[in-house]
Amino acid sequence: MDSVLLFFYRSPVFARTTLANMKFPQLLSLLLVSLAAVHAAPISHDEVVSNAAKGLRLLSLSEGADPVWKTPDEVLDLMRAGTKFFDVTEVFEDQKDWVKPEGKVMKSVEAFPTPSHQTSVKSIISTLSTSNMNSNLASLTAFNNRYYKSSTGASASTFIQSKVQSYIDTYSRSDVTVSLFSHSWVQSSIIAKIPGSTPSNPIVIVGAHMDSINLSNPTSGRAPGADDDGTGTVNLLETFRALLAAGFKPTSPVEFHWYSGEEAGLLGSQAIATNYKNAGKKLKAFMELDMSGYFKPGSKEVIALEADYISADLNTFLRALAAAYSTLPVTMDTPCGYACSDHASWYNAGYATSFPYEAVTGNDDPQIHSAGDTTSVSGFSWTHSLEFTKLAVGFVYELAI
Numbered sequence: 319m320d321s322v323l324l325f326f327y328r329s330p331v332f333a334r335t336t337l338a339n340m341k342f343p344q345l346l347s348l349l350l351v352s353l354a355a356v357h358a359a360p361i362s363h364d365e366v367v368s369n370a371a372k373g374l375r376l377l378s379l380s381e382g383a384d385p386v387w388k389t390p391d392e393v394l395d396l397m398r399a400g401t402k403f404f405d406v407t408e409v410f411e412d413q414k415d416w417v418k419p420e421g422k423v424m425k426s427v428e429a430f431p432t433p434s435h436q437t438s439v440k441s442i443i444s445t446l447s448t449s450n451m452n453s454n455l456a457s458l459t460a461f462n463n464r465y466y467k468s469s470t471g472a473s474a475s476t477f478i479q480s481k482v483q484s485y486i487d488t489y490s491r492s493d494v495t496v497s498l499f500s501h502s503w504v505q506s507s508i509i510a511k512i513p514g515s516t517p518s519n520p521i522v523i524v525g526a527h528m529d530s531i532n533l534s535n536p537t538s539g540r541a542p543g544a545d546d547d548g549t550g551t552v553n554l555l556e557t558f559r560a561l562l563a564a565g566f567k568p569t570s571p572v573e574f575h576w577y578s579g580e581e582a583g584l585l586g587s588q589a590i591a592t593n594y595k596n597a598g599k600k601l602k603a604f605m606e607l608d609m610s611g612y613f614k615p616g617s618k619e620v621i622a623l624e625a626d627y628i629s630a631d632l633n634t635f636l637r638a639l640a641a642a643y644s645t646l647p648v649t650m651d652t653p654c655g656y657a658c659s660d661h662a663s664w665y666n667a668g669y670a671t672s673f674p675y676e677a678v679t680g681n682d683d684p685q686i687h688s689a690g691d692t693t694s695v696s697g698f699s700w701t702h703s704l705e706f707t708k709l710a711v712g713f714v715y716e717l718a719i
């Protein structure tokens with residue numbers, strides 16, 4: 319190699335093209351050639367199509383690192399080991415032009431208000447019903463599992479859609495809609511929309527995931543998913559019901575999302591966040607509710623704010639909401655980690671997110687992803703979960719009214 323360089327150095331061709339003399343395009347191509355030499359070739363369209371057709375999945379395992387191909391068995395092993403990831407197989411190409419936010423905490427994207435509609439919000443909160451939440455959860459846990467690729471997972475999705483439609487009908491709100499967001503697998507995500515009187519205003523979104531998983535046997539094993547994420551799912555259903563019952567007609571559009579396939583790598587939320595961002599949709603804020611029904615017996619009962627892939631300003635707003643509308647103190651959790659829940663899909667798309675969680679990590683539900691995730695677990699509490707429904711009512715009302 320040295321002798322070759324020497325040859326170029328001494329040759330008249332090299333003398334005429336020293337770096338200083340190079341035109342910008344020449345310099346750029348030299349840089350690109352050297353970069354290509356040290357990095358693997360970028361993932362091409364053909365590679366995505368052919369590997370996906372073979373059943374391989376493209377996983378993003380950590381921030382800033384290139385995603386990697388895994389077999390379905392390797393994907394399951396990662397889940398069993400508790401490794402969180404984005405499965406980007408179906409969104410990778412649609413996100414190619416994205417500039418992902420730097421760091422794990424977003425600052426000052428939006429100004430959030432001080433809670434100022436306490437009379438109205440408290441009056442809606444007084445109508446919230448844990449018995450509605452309980453009965454909806456009983457329907458959800460009655461499915462053998464809500465795995466995103468199982469037929470009972472698909473039926474759970476239909477159940478949520480019908481329940482939302484029944485609230486729309488009960489409260490005669492023909493302006494409110496519910497629809498399926500379908501995917502390449504059988505369980506659809508569900509989106510309910512309350513229109514804003516100023517439709518161009520940024521959208522306020524609350525989300526939860528409808529799917530559950532039995533890690534030893536995902537397709538047919540029992541996975542009641544009462545807490546993960548049956549609780550978040552029914553927090554949203556009851557928030558939606560109570561707002562409609564109160565005749566809530568916001569200025570800004572409001573959406574309720576129930577995601578498919580969270581447990582398999584945030585599949586539903588990534589598909590929707592990617593669709594929204596590429597359509598140029600503006601969001602005021604996104605809040606995820608994923609597990610709200612448990613805190614370890616004997617531990618201090620709190621609302622734990624997840625500390626990463628969130629907006630610091632939105633967390634400040636949540637603290638003010640909790641002070642106004644919840645009986646629980648707020649504390650910061652330890653970082654939840656990469657791809658920890660659906661909020662991360664929205665954070666990646668550059669939107670302001672928050673994720674209030676049932677307890678600090680370690681005091682949260684130890685039974686998730688198993689046949690034991692039921693409401694009979696000691697530490698499961700409807701009054702605890704209700705605090706998160708209150709938070710969701712305050713979140714939607716104060717941001718969208």
Ligand SMILES: *[C@@H]1O[C@H](CO)[C@@H](O)[C@H](O)[C@H]1NC(C)=O
Pocket residue numbers: 532533534535538539540541687688689690
């Ligand atoms: C998965 O389901 C099977 C059968 O439905 C059950 O026996 C097993 O305990 C479940 N696995 C876990 C991790 O709970």
Ligand SMILES: [Zn+2]
Pocket residue numbers: 527546547580608609659
């Ligand atoms: Zn979950």
